[in-house]
Amino acid sequence: MISVNNLSLCVGAFHLKDLNLTINDREYFVILGPTGAGKTVLLECLAGLHRIRKGEIWIDGEEVTLVPPERRRIGYVPQDYALFPFLNVKENITFGLRKKNSEKNEAEKKASDLAHLLGIYHLMDRNVRTLSGGEKQRVALARALATSPKMLLLDEPMGSLDVRTAKYLRLELKRIHEELEITTVHVTHNLLEAEEMAGRMAILNMGRLEQVGTPEEIFFYPQSQVVSDFLGTPNILNCDECIPIGHGLVEAICGKMSIILPHRTGEIKKIALFPQDIYVSKSRPPGPDLNRFKGVVKEVVPFSSLMRLNIRVDDIDLLTELPKDIFEDMNIALGQEVYLILKLRSLKVY
Amino acid sequence: MIGGGVFKAAILSVLALLTLFMCGLILSLLAYTDLKTVSATLLSDEVLFAIRLSLITATIATLISMIVAIPVAYAISQTQFLGKSIVDTILDLPIVVSPIALGAALLVFFNTPLGTGIENRLIRFVFEVPGIILAQFTVINALAVRLLKSTFDSINPRYEQVGRTLGYSKMQVFYRVTLPLARNGLIAAAVLTWARAIGEFGATVTLAGAMKMKTETLPVAIFLNLATANVEKAVAVIFVLIAIATIALIILRKMTSAREHI
Numbered sequence: 084m085i086s087v088n089n090l091s092l093c094v095g096a097f098h099l100k101d102l103n104l105t106i107n108d109r110e111y112f113v114i115l116g117p118t119g120a121g122k123t124v125l126l127e128c129l130a131g132l133h134r135i136r137k138g139e140i141w142i143d144g145e146e147v148t149l150v151p152p153e154r155r156r157i158g159y160v161p162q163d164y165a166l167f168p169f170l171n172v173k174e175n176i177t178f179g180l181r182k183k184n185s186e187k188n189e190a191e192k193k194a195s196d197l198a199h200l201l202g203i204y205h206l207m208d209r210n211v212r213t214l215s216g217g218e219k220q221r222v223a224l225a226r227a228l229a230t231s232p233k234m235l236l237l238d239e240p241m242g243s244l245d246v247r248t249a250k251y252l253r254l255e256l257k258r259i260h261e262e263l264e265i266t267t268v269h270v271t272h273n274l275l276e277a278e279e280m281a282g283r284m285a286i287l288n289m290g291r292l293e294q295v296g297t298p299e300e301i302f303f304y305p306q307s308q309v310v311s312d313f314l315g316t317p318n319i320l321n322c323d324e325c326i327p328i329g330h331g332l333v334e335a336i337c338g339k340m341s342i343i344l345p346h347r348t349g350e351i352k353k354i355a356l357f358p359q360d361i362y363v364s365k366s367r368p369p370g371p372d373l374n375r376f377k378g379v380v381k382e383v384v385p386f387s388s389l390m391r392l393n394i395r396v397d398d399i400d401l402l403t404e405l406p407k408d409i410f411e412d413m414n415i416a417l418g419q420e421v422y423l424i425l426k427l428r429s430l431k432v433y
Numbered sequence: 434m435i436g437g438g439v440f441k442a443a444i445l446s447v448l449a450l451l452t453l454f455m456c457g458l459i460l461s462l463l464a465y466t467d468l469k470t471v472s473a474t475l476l477s478d479e480v481l482f483a484i485r486l487s488l489i490t491a492t493i494a495t496l497i498s499m500i501v502a503i504p505v506a507y508a509i510s511q512t513q514f515l516g517k518s519i520v521d522t523i524l525d526l527p528i529v530v531s532p533i534a535l536g537a538a539l540l541v542f543f544n545t546p547l548g549t550g551i552e553n554r555l556i557r558f559v560f561e562v563p564g565i566i567l568a569q570f571t572v573i574n575a576l577a578v579r580l581l582k583s584t585f586d587s588i589n590p591r592y593e594q595v596g597r598t599l600g601y602s603k604m605q606v607f608y609r610v611t612l613p614l615a616r617n618g619l620i621a622a623a624v625l626t627w628a629r630a631i632g633e634f635g636a637t638v639t640l641a642g643a644m645k646m647k648t649e650t651l652p653v654a655i656f657l658n659l660a661t662a663n664v665e666k667a668v669a670v671i672f673v674l675i676a677i678a679t680i681a682l683i684i685l686r687k688m689t690s691a692r693e694h695i
Contacts, residue, residue, distance in 0.1 A: 132594050152597040159598040165591035169613040179599030230600060 084108055085234065085266065090128060090138030097124045098290040102138070106234075107283075109264045111257075115277040116287035117313060122270040123162070125287065126236050129268060130159045143233065158227030158265075162239040164219045166211040172198075172222050173207040179230040190229075197225040200259065217248040224259070234266040241276055253279055274314065274357075278302070278431060286310050299433050302355050317355040317431075318401050325351045335432075339397035343373050344430055353433045358391065358404040360429035364422045365413055374425040380417055383410075394423060459675070466668045474669035482646050483654040484673060490562065490650065491630035494569035498577045498630075499623055506581035507607070511590075527575035535571050536639025539564075543640075564641035565648055569630040577626045584618025585611070621688050628681035632674060651677075 085106040092099045099121050106112045114122050127133055129140065131152035139148045147155055166175050173194055180190035198204040201221040206214065211222065220240060227235060240256070241249035253276065260267055271277050277284050278298045286293040286301060286309075293313075294306045303319060305311040320337035325346075327333050333346045337354060344354075368375055378401065382393035390410040392403045401423065405413070415421065474480055509521055527535055542548045543559050551558075558564040592614060596606035612619070634652035641648040643657055651674050658667035 127594075130594070130598055132597070151602070152594070153600045153602055155598070157598055159595060161591045161595060163589070163591060165589065165595045167592065167610065167613070169616065178596075182600040182605070226595075226599070 084141075084143060085129065085268070086139075086141040087125075087129075088139040088141070090125075090135065090140065092124065092128060092133060092135060092137070094124050094127075094133060097121045099124055099128070100290045102290075102292050104285060104292060104295065106266060106268060108266055111260050111267045111269065111280060111282045113277040113281035113284040114268065114270045114287055115274065115281075115284055115313075116272060118272055119289075120272075120287045121290040122272070122287050123238055126159075126238050126268060126270050129234075130157055130236055131155050156230070156233045158230065158232035158235040160220070160223045160227050160235070160237045160240055162242050164223035166214075166219055166222055166226070168212055170211070171207075172203065172209050172211060172214070175211060175222055176207075176225045176229050178226060193229055194225070197228055200262070201225050201255070215248075216244045217252055220244065220252060221255070224256075228259075228263070228265075232265070234268065237267065237269040239271055240269065241271070241273065249276070256280065275429070286313060288313060298431075302431060303353060303433070315357045315359060315404075316402060317357045318361075320354040320356065320399065322351045322354060338399050340376065340399060342425065342430070344427060344432065346432060351432045355431040355433070356401070356425065357429060358402045360426040361401060361403040362424040362426065363392065363394075363403050363405060363413070363415075364424065365415065365419075367422055368424055374427060376423045376425075378421060378423055380415055380419050380421060383415070383417060394421060396423065462668050462671060466665050470665045471669045471672060474666050475673065477666075479646060479649070480654060480666070480670060480673070483649050483651050483670065486562070486565070486648075487631050487650040487652075490565045490569060491627050491633075494566045494573060494630045495577075495623055495627040497566070498570055498574045498626055499619070502574055502577035502581050502622070503612075503619070506578045507585050507611070509578070510582045510585035524578055525575055527572055528579065532568075532572050532633065532635030532637075533639055536568055536636035539568060539571060539636065539640045559640060560642040560644065560648065562641070562648060565637050565650060568636035568640045569633045572633050572636050573626040573629045576629055577622050580622035580625060581615070581618065584615045584622065587618075588614050617688050621685055624681050624685050624688070628678055631677055631681075 085104075087102050087104040090099055090102040097119070102125065114125060116122050124133065128135060131147065131150060135148050139146055141147065142155065152159075167178065170178065173191070176194040176197060177190045180193060194207070195204065198207055201224060203218060203221045203225065206218060206222070211219065214222065224240075237256075241252060244252065256267075256269075257280065269277075269280055271280075281298050283295065283297055284301060285295040288309050293310045294301055296304075301310065302314060302317060305314060305316075320335075320340065320342075322335045322337040324336040325333050326336070328343070331345050332343055333351065335342045335344060335346075335351045335354060342354065376396045378394040378396040380392055381395050381400065384391045384393075385407070386404070388407055389404045390407055392405065392410075392415070394401050394403055403423065405415075505524065509517065509524070514520075540559065543552055556563050558567050588611060592610050593603075593606045596610040597603070601609060631650075632652060633650075634656065637648070637650060638653060638656065643649070643653045645657060649657065651670055654670045655667045655674075658664070658670065
């Protein structure tokens with residue numbers, strides 16, 4: 084278990100303010116926050132890369148606040164992966180093992196096992212400069228896992244990957260976490276990534292922990308305006324019924340709205356729908372009439388560079404967002420009828 | 434990109450003028466000698482001595498300079514301490530101060546009680562070969578520190594951080610991660626400082642003197658031959674220096690281009 088007690092730190096422009104946090108054994112814990120929130124600094128504190136003057140860090144019942152990084156038994160994957168360019172893939176993976184005076188054969192076996200686990204065995208003799216972003220990430224992960232660390236620290240691991248590779252690697256990370264059961268702390272600014280990966284998560288903003296809980300607790304019960312604003316104030320639909328309709332699809336009845344979506348377990352209590360994931364159209368969209376609703380604009384509120392529209396669909400008020408220039412082009416007025424299209428892939432169900 | 438033709442023509446004209454100037458200098462040397470004279474001069478005892486002495490002293494000065502410059506440059510690049518900018522400025526002085534002034538300062542130092550003590554009890558520098566090495570070291574060390582500092586500055590600190598999390602101490606990370614990452618910069622700094630040491634004259638002649646077949650490095654040989662109006666011999670030695678400098682620059686360019694591909 085990792086415990087952070089009353090941690091305060093100032094590193095350049097980043098400040099951590101009186102943080103208290105507990106991360107359980109074998110947990111997949113995500114630290115979510117906007118850029119500049121201090122997420123990386125917090126991760127670096129766990130790694131022992133900053134001298135802490137106020138507060139304590141405990142790992143497995145042992146205080147490690149002033150223990151240097153080489154004695155913390157952690158695996159660290161920075162955002163840019165930092166693969167050693169003067170070593171090939173195999174040498175990168177075995178780098179930490181060489182320090183541990185592992186037998187060469189033993190180190191190579193471990194590297195080969197990890198390479199198989201992460202699907203990079205065919206890259207073992209490659210120069211790391213020739214690898215793609217996804218390959219680099221997996222090599223960095225293998226290097227971090229090679230020394231059998233007690234915890235794994237991942238700093239924006241999908242930050243420099245394209246959407247498809249990131250999605251694939253999220254699944255891979257989940258599989259590896261389940262297989263190795265290693266306590267993992269994952270830092271990201273991506274809401275979708277956090278929601279998909281986290282067992283529990285923390286929202287960090289301007290060096291302060293705003294809320295800690297399961298994704299469900301945080302999405303449905305944001306405890307402060309900061310969290311609510313950061314998450315984008317999702318529309319929460321309470322569902323009364325969930326009817327399987329075959330082909331892995333269910334029909335969720337939420338009030339007078341009926342939403343068709345892919346779901347396996349067959350029970351949906353709530354659907355979270357972020358304002359940015361609802362398309363607004365003045366004309367009736369073409370195609371089948373699924374997950375499209377007609378509503379009336381009840382309220383228009385400027386919000387930063389966006390316009391927030393409150394649209395009533397039957398008995399439910401839905402909040403949507405449009406960039407100001409698009410809103411002006413569309414010439415939408417109060418009381419006007421509009422069509423809403425739900426972005427199916429962004430629906431979060433609980 | 435469209436446009437900018439006049440600007441391009443202007444900068445290329447300046448480039449062409451400078452290249453012509455340098456080529457003109459080299460061609461004018463050829464007018465003073467011929468291949469037969471050059472080869473005969475190069476095989477003379479005096480020039481062979483100067484070549485050998487220059488290579489030995491420059492290599493020793495470069496080795497000492499690198500041993501000192503690596504930790505110094507790393508300290509300036511990676512650590513914060515009180516008075517860092519003052520220390521940095523002091524270490525840079527040999528780059529901007531005339532080598533003759535540095536040589537004179539060394540000469541004055543060896544006339545102080547401490548300097549005389551070193552001369553009498555440890556090693557003689559004034560008008561001796563060790564004086565050449567010390568003069569070269571004093572001039573080139575600032576250059577080595579400057580070049581290595583920019584090399585260490587350019588290394589992403591994440592590499593060292595990852596090395597630490599993989600079980601290596603700060604010292605071990607320096608040897609196992611930082612130095613391999615700085616390899617090309619180290620070689621480039623060594624080549625450049627060595628070439629600078631080979632060509633060093635001002636500090637050398639002031640501290641070690643210009644004594645034929647004793648402290649006669651290649652630049653000193655040029656000076657002595659010009660002083661006795663032996664221009665052909667001086668020109669032959671100049672060609673040796675140009676050849677050494679060209680080889681050094683070719684090695685440097687190869688290192689730099691290899692580095693760009695990282």
